[in-house]
Amino acid sequence: MSEIVDILISASFWAAVIRIASPLILATMGELICERAGVLNLGIEGIMVIGAFTGWMAVYQGMPLWGGVAVAMGAGMLFGLLHATLTVPFGLSQHVVGLGVTLFATASASFAYRLMLPEVTSPPKIEPFQPLEIPVLGDLPWLGEALFSQTALTWAAFAVAGLVAFTLYRTPLGLAVRAVGENPAAVEAQGLSVTGLRMGAVIVGSGLMAVGGAFLTLSAFSSFFFEMVNGRGWICVALVVFGAWKPGKAVLGAILFAAFDALQIRLQQTDLGAVLPYQLFLALPFILSILALILMSRRAEVPAALMVPYNKGER
Amino acid sequence: MSAGQEAEVVLRLDRISKSFGALKANDAVSLTLRRGEVVALLGENGAGKTTLMNILFGHYVADEGEVQVFGQPLPPGNPRAALAAGVGMVHQHFTLAGNLTVLDNIRLGTEGLWSRSHSGARDKVERLSRDFGLAVHPDAKVGRLSVGERQRVEILKALYRDARILILDEPTAVLTPQESDALFATLRKATALGLSVIFISHKLHEVMAIADRCVVLRHGRVVGEVDTQTTDKGALAALMVGGELSLPRAEARVAGPVLMRLDGVSTPDRGAAPGLKAVTLDLRAGQITGLAGVSGNGQAALAEIVGGLALPASGRIVLKDTPVTRWSPGEALARGVARIPEDRHHQGSIADFDLTENAVLEGYRTRFSRRGWMNWRAARAFAEGIIKGYDVRCPGPDTRIRLLSGGNMQKLILGRAMAPGPEVILANQPVRGLDVGAIAYVQSQLIAARDRGAAVLLISEDLDEIMGLSDVIHVMSQGRLSPGFTRGTMTAAELGLWMAGQKFGDADAA
Numbered sequence: 001m002s003e004i005v006d007i008l009i010s011a012s013f014w015a016a017v018i019r020i021a022s023p024l025i026l027a028t029m030g031e032l033i034c035e036r037a038g039v040l041n042l043g044i045e046g047i048m049v050i051g052a053f054t055g056w057m058a059v060y061q062g063m064p065l066w067g068g069v070a071v072a073m074g075a076g077m078l079f080g081l082l083h084a085t086l087t088v089p090f091g092l093s094q095h096v097v098g099l100g101v102t103l104f105a106t107a108s109a110s111f112a113y114r115l116m117l118p119e120v121t122s123p124p125k126i127e128p129f130q131p132l133e134i135p136v137l138g139d140l141p142w143l144g145e146a147l148f149s150q151t152a153l154t155w156a157a158f159a160v161a162g163l164v165a166f167t168l169y170r171t172p173l174g175l176a177v178r179a180v181g182e183n184p185a186a187v188e189a190q191g192l193s194v195t196g197l198r199m200g201a202v203i204v205g206s207g208l209m210a211v212g213g214a215f216l217t218l219s220a221f222s223s224f225f226f227e228m229v230n231g232r233g234w235i236c237v238a239l240v241v242f243g244a245w246k247p248g249k250a251v252l253g254a255i256l257f258a259a260f261d262a263l264q265i266r267l268q269q270t271d272l273g274a275v276l277p278y279q280l281f282l283a284l285p286f287i288l289s290i291l292a293l294i295l296m297s298r299r300a301e302v303p304a305a306l307m308v309p310y311n312k313g314e315r
Numbered sequence: 316m317s318a319g320q321e322a323e324v325v326l327r328l329d330r331i332s333k334s335f336g337a338l339k340a341n342d343a344v345s346l347t348l349r350r351g352e353v354v355a356l357l358g359e360n361g362a363g364k365t366t367l368m369n370i371l372f373g374h375y376v377a378d379e380g381e382v383q384v385f386g387q388p389l390p391p392g393n394p395r396a397a398l399a400a401g402v403g404m405v406h407q408h409f410t411l412a413g414n415l416t417v418l419d420n421i422r423l424g425t426e427g428l429w430s431r432s433h434s435g436a437r438d439k440v441e442r443l444s445r446d447f448g449l450a451v452h453p454d455a456k457v458g459r460l461s462v463g464e465r466q467r468v469e470i471l472k473a474l475y476r477d478a479r480i481l482i483l484d485e486p487t488a489v490l491t492p493q494e495s496d497a498l499f500a501t502l503r504k505a506t507a508l509g510l511s512v513i514f515i516s517h518k519l520h521e522v523m524a525i526a527d528r529c530v531v532l533r534h535g536r537v538v539g540e541v542d543t544q545t546t547d548k549g550a551l552a553a554l555m556v557g558g559e560l561s562l563p564r565a566e567a568r569v570a571g572p573v574l575m576r577l578d579g580v581s582t583p584d585r586g587a588a589p590g591l592k593a594v595t596l597d598l599r600a601g602q603i604t605g606l607a608g609v610s611g612n613g614q615a616a617l618a619e620i621v622g623g624l625a626l627p628a629s630g631r632i633v634l635k636d637t638p639v640t641r642w643s644p645g646e647a648l649a650r651g652v653a654r655i656p657e658d659r660h661h662q663g664s665i666a667d668f669d670l671t672e673n674a675v676l677e678g679y680r681t682r683f684s685r686r687g688w689m690n691w692r693a694a695r696a697f698a699e700g701i702i703k704g705y706d707v708r709c710p711g712p713d714t715r716i717r718l719l720s721g722g723n724m725q726k727l728i729l730g731r732a733m734a735p736g737p738e739v740i741l742a743n744q745p746v747r748g749l750d751v752g753a754i755a756y757v758q759s760q761l762i763a764a765r766d767r768g769a770a771v772l773l774i775s776e777d778l779d780e781i782m783g784l785s786d787v788i789h790v791m792s793q794g795r796l797s798p799g800f801t802r803g804t805m806t807a808a809e810l811g812l813w814m815a816g817q818k819f820g821d822a823d824a825a
Contacts, residue, residue: 172426175415179423182412188374189410190424190472191395301414301458 003270004263013262014146019220021251021258022150022157023048027212027236028243028250029164030076030205035240036168037201038181038305042098043083044209045233046105047076049226051210053109056217056224057116059126068218069153069211076210077203079105084202088195091309102233110226129153129219153219158251160208165247177201181303184310194310209233235289242293244300256292260285322350324386325511326371326402326480331380333366340366342535343380348480353502353512355526355543357519359555359750361708361720363535364515365407368482372404373397384480403473407484409465413458417468420457421475436475443474446508447501463494470501481505482513487521488748499525517555517750519548533557556752567786567802571600572635574770575621575652575739580630582616582794589613589794591620593630596789596796598739598770603761604799605785606774608814613794614774615657618743621772622654623647648677653737655728657744657774659721663728666717670709673716674698674731682735701730706756722753729760740764743774758784778807792816 007013027048034041041047055072059065079101086097117123129151132138138148168174176197180187184194212232217224235257243250264281267273273281326348333341340363348354356364369375371382376392383389384400397404411420422436440453449467451460457468466486473481481502487495502512502525516522522529523543531539531554539554575598582590591613598604608614619625620632623644631638634650647654656662664673675683675694683694698712705726709719716724725745732740742761746754761784765771775781781788788805790797790813797813812818 171428172422172430173428175419175423176428179412179415179420182414183410185406185408186410186412186420186423189394189404189406191398192424192428304413 003272004267007263007266011142011145013266015149016262016265017255017258018147018150018154019258020261021254022154023212023215023220024232024236024239024254024257025157025161025212025251026215027209027233028239028254029160029247030208030212031236032240032243032245032247032250033164033177033201033205033208035306036181036245036303037177037198038184038303038308038310039084039087039198039202040094040098040237040307041080041083041101041202041205041209042095042237043079043101043105043206044098044236045229045231046102046109047079047206047209048213048216048229048233049109050075050079050105051213052217052228053113053213053224054210055214056126057112059218060124065127065129065218069214072210072214072218073207076213077207079210080203080206081199083206084199087309088198088202091311094307094309113224113226123223123225125222126218128217128222151219153215157212157215161247161251168247178303181305184305188310198310209236212236235286238289238293241297241300242289244297245303249296253292253296257285257289260288322352324348325350325384326513327383328367328371329381329383331367331370331377331382333370333375333377339535341370341377344532344535344537346530346537348511348513350511351506351509352528353506353514353526355522355529356513356515356532357517357522357529357551357555358532359517359722359752361722362532362555364532365484366535367532368404368484368513368515371397371482372402398476398478401477401479402482403470403476403478403480404482405466405469405473405484405486407488409469411457411465411468413456416454416456417451417460417471418453420468421453421472425476440471440475443471447471447474447504448497449474449501463490463497466490466494466498467501474505478510480511480513482515484515485517486514487516487518495521519551519751522551523548531555552751555750568601568766570602570786571768573597573633574600574635576633577617577620577627578631578633578638580620580627580632582620582625582628584794585616588615591616591627591796592794594794594796595630597799598772599787600738600768600770601765602786603765603771603773603784605781605788606772606791607778607781607788607810608776608791610776612791612814614743614791616794617791618657618741618774621647621739621741622652622656648735649681651735651738653732653735653740655725655732655740655742655745657747659724659728664716664724667715669713669715670702670707670719670727671695671698671712673727674701674712677731678735697734701727701734705730705760722749722756725749725753725757729757733760733764737764738769740769740771741774742771744776745773746775746777746780778810782807782810790814792819795819 027044031041031044051072054075055068058071059068063071083097083101086092087094131149132152134148138144168178176187176192180194180197187194187197213229216228239250239253239257242253264284268278268281324347328344328346330343330345331341332343344367358364366375370377373392373394373396381388384402387400389400390396418437418440421440437453444451449471451464451467457465486498490498506512514526526543529541529543529551530537531551533555577594577596579593579595580591581593584590588611594617606614620627623642623646626642632642660666671694674697679689683690695712701707702709702712707723707726709723745757745761749757761771761773773781773784786802787799788810789799790810792814793816
């Protein structure tokens with residue numbers, strides 16, 4: 001037990017928690033926007049792979065780091081456009097389209113990788129984002145290391161969460177997005193375009209998912225591996241439910257999941273790790289997340305029109 | 316408005332035509348609306364009223380014809396332009412987002428998407444809500460509001476956008492009589508302030524009460540335009556259905572043996588809805604037993620017992636002198652109980668199933684399958700039989716039932732219930748929301764079933780319907796059942812006292 005306490009009070013643990021949470025926050029915000037507008041985007045897993053790949057490749061080809069982020073976002077938005085076109089004006093099944101987009105995006109990344117780097121055995125490294133030096137706060141004992149030694153992309157992730165929350169609850173645009181996910185007929189009757197709002201939300205949301213993926217290659221690690229997204233997209237879909245479709249709670253959920261993840265890595269290195277098989281530790285964050293999901297999502301208000309395509313003029 | 320001095324024309328529909336495939340929904344319909352006037356648009360379901368209003372509001376584009384608002388032609392197919400021109404529409408199915416507050420629903424779409432929220436909205440909503448007598452709290456979540464309150468939000472939405480012309484599509488279909496009265500009061504305030512109203516309805520008494528003029532549609536054409544001062548309900552009904560029509564009235568008959576008896580049946584209360592309190596009720600062959608009462612006084616619990624959906628907590632169900640030991644929906648069907656459920660959309664049908672599938676819902680495991688295989692040929696023939704025998708107007712048995720009008724949907728459900736020749740028929744609100752023609756049809760079928768010896772339990776909130784059809788009338792109040800009153804022994808006023816629960820005290824004391 002004392003080992004767990006030691007882990008929990010170490011500054012490096014909390015720094016890791018925030019680092020692990022950052023891509024989850026970005027992609028969760030993306031998924032949340034889509035679902036608030038009434039579209040379940042299961043393309044998230046593949047779009048994160050695309051973001052991780054394109055961002056890294058752009059930087060490897062000589063673009064600045066922020067240029068890589070922009071490229072990742074653009075690529076994500078393209079796949080978002082594909083998803084939105086199929087699910088919104090054509091009204092196809094959101095599950096099928098989402099899984100299709102994930103397969104397509106993952107395969108595209110793999111294809112492009114082999115095309116562009118036919119010879120390499122291990123993927124080349126880039127120079128990733130470095131932690132920002134924050135004056136005063138960064139020099140605080142413990143807190144400085146735990147909270148204020150993060151890269152610019154982490155700060156961006158939290159800023160995005162704030163921006164999403166502000167937009168959803170404080171602007172007419174956010175009002176329209178929330179309404180279109182609840183009752184598209186209400187939006188139509190007020191003279192707004194259901195198709196425009198939903199497609200816009202899916203495209204912007206997909207862009208954020210891709211930036212979440214790019215965080216992995218441009219900030220967390222310095223290279224691209226095929227398995228690196230590793231189910232994070234699915235976790236984000238669950239985090240949206242966990243957060244009851246509210247940005248603040250979803251961020252808390254991402255931090256909670258990240259804490260479980262950071263904890264299990266460190267537990268593996270303790271005496272416990274010598275006794276128990278490591279797979280058990282890997283499963284820990286998922287098991288705990290499922291439990292938390294069950295507890296938290298009972299009274300959640302699901303957007304009423306989620307997964308319901310809107311056909312103008314149909315009864 | 317004094318005679319000879321005509322008020323300004325605010326809306327002119329000029330020879331509007333619209334077809335859906337082979338169906339001509341609107342055929343050269345013209346209509347004018349003047350300032351401060353209420354015009355009723357009257358017609359049976361499927362007469363083209365809603366289509367016409369959807370064209371006006373820009374949900375549909377007309378094939379021919381023009382809409383002019385305040386003398387300006389309205390661009391077709393553009394709800395935003397209609398809103399901007401001062402047309403506000405209250406749809407039959409509300410267009411509100413339940414997760415938003417009243418205020419947010421009203422503001423939605425009134426501000427530029429990229430601008431900051433506007434702070435004067437709340438004051439304006441509160442002022443309108445006061446001026447028009449539309450009491451509703453701006454910060455309440457719409458999902459938690461009652462149907463009447465939601466309608467007020469819809470009207471506020473239109474007023475907030477400075478609508479000068481209000482279109483209300485069957486606004487009273489979902490309201491209690493008290494809420495309807497409040498709505499009419501609001502409409503009178505609105506017209507006094509110079510607004511104009513188009514009131515779509517198929518309820519004649521309402522049209523007579525609120526409208527100045529009445530335009531009657533039948534099969535997509537205007538068949539008459541009358542001043543409500545100079546006409547009566549009978550003349551309007553005749554215009555609507557194209558001929559004289561009177562609702563059936565059942566003549567008294569000698570009742571047969573008791574086919575079903577509830578013997579001291581009680582059920583637990585469910586939240587605000589009272590359960591049954593030791594209810595004893597006999598359903599006799601060749602008799603229509605009417606169950607009157609204000610909605611939510613235990614009728615639902617009683618219907619569930621009769622239909623096999625629930626078991627009594629105490630008391631017995633007796634079928635032809637034999638107490639039942641097992642009771643379930645399947646058992647009820649097997650024992651000859653037929654059901655016309657209260658809500659045909661949710662309990663009576665599956666919207667995306669076709670007519671054949673819906674027709675065999677109560678018999679697919681018994682009558683239409685053998686050794687686990689569906690007999691679709693028989694099912695389809697059965698559906699076709701109902702369509703023909705019960706005049707279900709539809710393109711064919713492969714049509715999804717959601718595309719049918721309420722009346723035709725109900726006819727299919729009626730045909731399904733009657734087909735096995737049931738002994739007991741539970742008809743729960745069988746004509747709610749139907750037009751005059753369909754009402755007459757459904758009621759005459761219930762009378763026919765009685766005449767061939769079935770026991771009919773008719774549950775309705777409409778006293779006229781109960782008194783017109785029933786051989787015996789019971790009243791429910793707070794889960795208690797009144798004694799049975801035979802035909803003609805009670806006035807509506809006396810039944811009203813039972814419905815209010817006052818007479819039960821007397822009976823207990825006696």
